[in-house]
Amino acid sequence: MTQLSLKIVQCPKCGVENRTVYYASINTFMDLDGSLVAKLLDGTLNTFECKNCGVNIRLSFDVLISCSDGMFSLNPADNVEYKKKQLKSHGLLSEKGKIFSGLESQYLHAKSKLEKRKQPSPSPQPPPAPKVTPNTKIYYELSEKLERLLFKNKKNNEDKTSKTNAEKPKPPPPPPS
Numbered sequence: 543m544t545q546l547s548l549k550i551v552q553c554p555k556c557g558v559e560n561r562t563v564y565y566a567s568i569n570t571f572m573d574l575d576g577s578l579v580a581k582l583l584d585g586t587l588n589t590f591e592c593k594n595c596g597v598n599i600r601l602s603f604d605v606l607i608s609c610s611d612g613m614f615s616l617n618p619a620d621n622v623e624y625k626k627k628q629l630k631s632h633g634l635l636s637e638k639g640k641i642f643s644g645l646e647s648q649y650l651h652a653k654s655k656l657e658k659r660k661q662p663s664p665s666p667q668p669p670p671a672p673k674v675t676p677n678t679k680i681y682y683e684l685s686e687k688l689e690r691l692l693f694k695n696k697k698n699n700e701d702k703t704s705k706t707n708a709e710k711p712k713p714p715p716p717p718p719s
């Protein structure tokens with residue numbers, strides 16, 4: 543989870559103690575617009591201004607990052623290229639340097655998982671398809687269905703006819719020729 547911690551930091555310039563909150567961990571699922579990762583990357587995460595002299599103070603603590611790929615830690619003060627490499631390897635940064643939002647990275651992670659699964663295991667050769675059987679099978683199935691259908695219809699018709707016959711008065715016998 544994204545966790546903020548309280549820290550008292552002494553200003554390196556004027557020595558005044560500053561109480562500040564900093565990100566101890568980031569959950570990229572919650573970082574929907576990717577802004578925390580962006581700050582981590584450009585080094586502005588966990589920085590603050592001294593309340594006394596206004597100097598910019600950067601806390602160089604490792605930030606625990608949890609993403610769909612697992613957990614790793616990065617320090618905002620790390621080398622930019624190193625941070626990029628780490629973020630890329632965990633699917634949080636595109637090759638072109640675009641930061642994926644929490645949702646995007648989740649989506650891409652799921653997608654890449656699916657694609658990995660989809661990759662067919664290399665089978666040497668497909669089994670030879672019998673030439674007659676499938677068609678024969680289909681033919682039999684069809685004819686069976688047809689037969690059933692025809693039989694059913696016939697039966698229904700017969701039922702109907704017998705019923706109508708029973709209701710209707712019998713037609714007069716044909717005149718003797």
Ligand SMILES: [Zn+2]
Pocket residue numbers: 553554555556557558592593594595596597
């Ligand atoms: Zn200061």
